[in-house]
Amino acid sequence: MNRDYWTIFFAAQLCALLCSVLGVYLNMRRQSMLVDVLSHSALPGVVLAYVIFAGYSAIGVSLGAALCAFVSVLAIEKLGSSRGRIKPDASMAVIFTSMFALGMLLIAYFAERTHIDVQCALFGELLFSPFWGDLSFGGLLIPTVLARLLVAGVVVFGVLRLVHGRLLAASFWGEGAALMGISPRGMTHVLAFLASLTVMVSFELVGVVLVIALFSIPPAFGRLWASSWRGMMIGAAVFAFVSTALGLAAGWWSGLNLGGTIASSQLLLFLASFVVHKLRYRLRRPVEALHGG
Amino acid sequence: MFADLDTSWYAIAGAVLVSSVAALIGSFLILQRRSLLVDMLGHSVFPGVIMGFLFAGWQRSAGWFFLGALLAIAIGFALFTWLAADPKVGDDAATAIALSGMFAFGTVLLSRIQQSAMGAQAGLNTFLTGQAALISKTDVLIFASLLVVISALFYFNRTRFKIWAFDENFAAVTGFKTRKLEISLYVVVAITVFFAVQAVGVVLASALFVLAPLSVLLWVRRFETLLWVSVVVSALGAFGGARWSAADERMPAGAAVITLLFLFFLVSWFFSPAGYFKSSRLRRRTRKTRLTEDLLKSWYYFYESTGSPEGFSVAWIQALTRIHLEDRSVRPEKMRSLLRPWVQHIDDNGFALSAAGRERAEALVRRHRLWETYLVEKMGFSPDHVHDDAERVEHFIGEDLEFRIEAEVDRDVDPHGKPIPGRRPVGGGGSP
Numbered sequence: 001m002n003r004d005y006w007t008i009f010f011a012a013q014l015c016a017l018l019c020s021v022l023g024v025y026l027n028m029r030r031q032s033m034l035v036d037v038l039s040h041s042a043l044p045g046v047v048l049a050y051v052i053f054a055g056y057s058a059i060g061v062s063l064g065a066a067l068c069a070f071v072s073v074l075a076i077e078k079l080g081s082s083r084g085r086i087k088p089d090a091s092m093a094v095i096f097t098s099m100f101a102l103g104m105l106l107i108a109y110f111a112e113r114t115h116i117d118v119q120c121a122l123f124g125e126l127l128f129s130p131f132w133g134d135l136s137f138g139g140l141l142i143p144t145v146l147a148r149l150l151v152a153g154v155v156v157f158g159v160l161r162l163v164h165g166r167l168l169a170a171s172f173w174g175e176g177a178a179l180m181g182i183s184p185r186g187m188t189h190v191l192a193f194l195a196s197l198t199v200m201v202s203f204e205l206v207g208v209v210l211v212i213a214l215f216s217i218p219p220a221f222g223r224l225w226a227s228s229w230r231g232m233m234i235g236a237a238v239f240a241f242v243s244t245a246l247g248l249a250a251g252w253w254s255g256l257n258l259g260g261t262i263a264s265s266q267l268l269l270f271l272a273s274f275v276v277h278k279l280r281y282r283l284r285r286p287v288e289a290l291h292g293g
Numbered sequence: 294m295f296a297d298l299d300t301s302w303y304a305i306a307g308a309v310l311v312s313s314v315a316a317l318i319g320s321f322l323i324l325q326r327r328s329l330l331v332d333m334l335g336h337s338v339f340p341g342v343i344m345g346f347l348f349a350g351w352q353r354s355a356g357w358f359f360l361g362a363l364l365a366i367a368i369g370f371a372l373f374t375w376l377a378a379d380p381k382v383g384d385d386a387a388t389a390i391a392l393s394g395m396f397a398f399g400t401v402l403l404s405r406i407q408q409s410a411m412g413a414q415a416g417l418n419t420f421l422t423g424q425a426a427l428i429s430k431t432d433v434l435i436f437a438s439l440l441v442v443i444s445a446l447f448y449f450n451r452t453r454f455k456i457w458a459f460d461e462n463f464a465a466v467t468g469f470k471t472r473k474l475e476i477s478l479y480v481v482v483a484i485t486v487f488f489a490v491q492a493v494g495v496v497l498a499s500a501l502f503v504l505a506p507l508s509v510l511l512w513v514r515r516f517e518t519l520l521w522v523s524v525v526v527s528a529l530g531a532f533g534g535a536r537w538s539a540a541d542e543r544m545p546a547g548a549a550v551i552t553l554l555f556l557f558f559l560v561s562w563f564f565s566p567a568g569y570f571k572s573s574r575l576r577r578r579t580r581k582t583r584l585t586e587d588l589l590k591s592w593y594y595f596y597e598s599t600g601s602p603e604g605f606s607v608a609w610i611q612a613l614t615r616i617h618l619e620d621r622s623v624r625p626e627k628m629r630s631l632l633r634p635w636v637q638h639i640d641d642n643g644f645a646l647s648a649a650g651r652e653r654a655e656a657l658v659r660r661h662r663l664w665e666t667y668l669v670e671k672m673g674f675s676p677d678h679v680h681d682d683a684e685r686v687e688h689f690i691g692e693d694l695e696f697r698i699e700a701e702v703d704r705d706v707d708p709h710g711k712p713i714p715g716r717r718p719v720g721g722g723g724s725p
Contacts, residue, residue: 030384030385032386032388032389033385036332036392040496079562090323090326090507093328093503094503094558097332097497097504097551098504098551098555100497100500102552104545104547105548105552122421123404209393210393213390213393213394215389217393217394219386223382259397260398260400260404261401264394264397264398267393267397274379274382278379
């Protein structure tokens, strides 16, 4: 295995790890579909960045995308509430589709100035990520893709370490959190910010749709098998590691799209574990009835 | 009959018909809180389209396309239902998993096709942005019959659909079988999703289902009205959007339609009776009343524990807000202005309530404790579960309801042992 393979391997694993850890928070808050919203509503921001910076610029695209994603989170919050006429799911559906339409409108009118690679945005280009070049840190050459993921990882884990307790309080006991002086809305925004940051660094690797798989499947696995937060985190991370490794191996062996094989292997592994989980309950129920009677 | 019409008219007619059907079904999905379902089904189309390409031998063959897509939608939907039924997975995660999983299979299949030198670029682009211009006379006829079938389905089952849409649990408890309705509805949904994806692309297809009904929902109160008005709105939006895109060749039809519908949604959101301005004014008013009543109540608690009606100050209330008030961000000046109608005098040292203020405070506490007593005595609640409910209900209980509850309960202390203020003896009689 040469250096390029290791670059791809570590990029994919870092990406999967980040997504699965944040995914645990989203899963427990019943907000798995938020990632779908974030990744789709980033489109106008990406297009505007292309227009303003006259071509691709990594920082411009990330900034524009993150800004748009964040604005749409605020809009969703403002529009929907479980007590109002517009329910949260409907407000999500309205905002991300409308943002996407806005993006297509911008593409239609600035088409000559943007050369957005739709294929890349949809399916990612994990395979070509080593060709983004290297960054030099005092003589140490690190592939750009890894450097970006590492920076995102440091930010995500750093912020999570700082706010973890408050985030949990705000997620599951809003009133109590408010009494302790924590703003539940503020915590929601922190989480949305971290998630959009992660989506921004991941979507160029695995595509805007498959990033949803990375966010939602490992935590769902963790939730099936663990009964504590810690267990769910570890379960999700281990699942992400194993399924990503398997997916990469399958992709390299067959030459298929790497993002696709990773997400497919996650789905297949999850379905297998889901069947076992179902069987486990089916087997256990009569025994419990026996004890209970 | 259509022979002499320009082909762009087919596109317009097709867009109008698809949007009408989508709006009709969308009204339903919104009420069932399944707005994101269409997004999931739309993404499931992807592997089906690619499979269609594989079987059809690289030609645009509507039959294989359609079969593949329907099959894929069915698989995606089955996956979703299977996963969502497990409480440990839940609706949201099931949607995300089915959506991304099906799309992943599509991605893998697509890269397989691209390997074998034949591109599926046209299919992919159709999937992404839709091809309203390719709508043919046959398509228009199919859409029209779809609209007729769905309208008939809704019309002949309107009562069942209504019960099912508003209260699934009630439908289940009353022994009302929703299975057949569910199957017929989702078959229709699948077919419509397929055509909507063809016309406007995968992401905008889900907008086509939700935008018009949601805007209309902000204006109307009746289910039947919701259905037909959203069909009209959606059809108008589609007509306008299709004309716009026909006039300006840069503009894709899907984005044009959705932009128009979104503008209508924004107008509804800001200016409709249930929209932002009206409802926030109403919210502010109710919030003010509740806040005032909570302040009066905290005076009563002070009075009750110290036995002195004087010396209770805004600073005291601030200390108590953390316990008694729902809204913790109220400034002292605001509290003073809210209390002003109910006090004799107010300064930094404290305030004295007027007779009306005391009466009001007492009435609130009385209603609170009466409700708690009623819940425990008559409804069999346990004493530690009734406070939160009473905190809400006390603001809404009127005098006649208060009398009726009073006649029902026997005790004159609440479940926590506190006396019910101003309790009249059982069986009427107005003496204090």
